[in-house]
Amino acid sequence: MNSKINILLIEDDKSINTFITTSLCGNGYRVITALTGKEGVSLAASLCPDVILLDLGLPDIDGCDVLKQLRSWSSISVIVISARTKEQDKVTALDLGADDYITKPFGTAELMARIRTSLRHSRTAAPDKVYKAAGLEIYFERRMIYVHGEEVHLTHVEYQLLSLLAENSGKVLTYKFIMNSIWGPYMDSNNQILRVNMANIRRKIEKNPAQPQYVFTEIGIGYRMRENENI
Ligand code: CA
Numbered sequence: 001m002n003s004k005i006n007i008l009l010i011e012d013d014k015s016i017n018t019f020i021t022t023s024l025c026g027n028g029y030r031v032i033t034a035l036t037g038k039e040g041v042s043l044a045a046s047l048c049p050d051v052i053l054l055d056l057g058l059p060d061i062d063g064c065d066v067l068k069q070l071r072s073w074s075s076i077s078v079i080v081i082s083a084r085t086k087e088q089d090k091v092t093a094l095d096l097g098a099d100d101y102i103t104k105p106f107g108t109a110e111l112m113a114r115i116r117t118s119l120r121h122s123r124t125a126a127p128d129k130v131y132k133a134a135g136l137e138i139y140f141e142r143r144m145i146y147v148h149g150e151e152v153h154l155t156h157v158e159y160q161l162l163s164l165l166a167e168n169s170g171k172v173l174t175y176k177f178i179m180n181s182i183w184g185p186y187m188d189s190n191n192q193i194l195r196v197n198m199a200n201i202r203r204k205i206e207k208n209p210a211q212p213q214y215v216f217t218e219i220g221i222g223y224r225m226r227e228n229e230n231i
Contacts, residue, residue, distance in 0.1 A: 008049035009033045010040030023108040037061035056082040071097040077118035087220035117170045131166040132230040165225035174222040
């Protein structure tokens with residue numbers, strides 16, 4: 001079923017390269033590898049892969065610059081795979097348009113799950129009309145929200161925020177991206193207004209707001225909404 005899915009792996013470390021290629025091929029994906037950023041960019045252009053796995057520490061160009069170049073002409077799913085664990089590195093990559101970020105070392109199961117998620121996103125370019133997961137239902141056209149069958153009333157901003165996350169479920173959205181999308185680029189860069197609204201949403205939809213099961217905090221980075229099961 002996955003036989004026609006092409007994955008471009010841009011990674012200079014030969015042992016990681018082999019490990020990832022072996023596990024991807026074992027799962028039925030076709031893999032093309034590039035050992036440098038330059039090679040990666042040109043293969044991306046000529047082959048138009050379904051997903052790109054991008055290492056940040058490359059010998060010729062920094063992975064972030066590769067990402068910038070890719071994003072100037074392409075919306076192919078890019079999952080960053082990197083040993084850089086600092087929050088700022090993740091935020092930078094996500095702000096530059098990466099779809100996801102996995103920190104090395106990672107296991108095969110995690111990698112496969114992230115690839116499936118990004119493939120699902122690229123195939124459902126039109127926003128889903130309904131979000132459903134673990135008892136939470138959002139009907140975008142009617143702007144109605146239910147938790148275990150009970151209707152929940154959100155303010156206008158709370159609704160915009162929750163639906164933005166739901167439409168991108170499974171993906172980390174950075175604070176900056178969310179602030180820009182909802183309040184525009186001229187808003188104060190501190191995230192207080194976002195945190196207050198998120199706390200209100202959680203009070204309304206989560207059973208225990210301290211241990212959320214719908215909207216997860218990626219500390220120092222942003223929020224990730226539980227994957228939509230209605231796809
Ligand atoms: Ca590297």
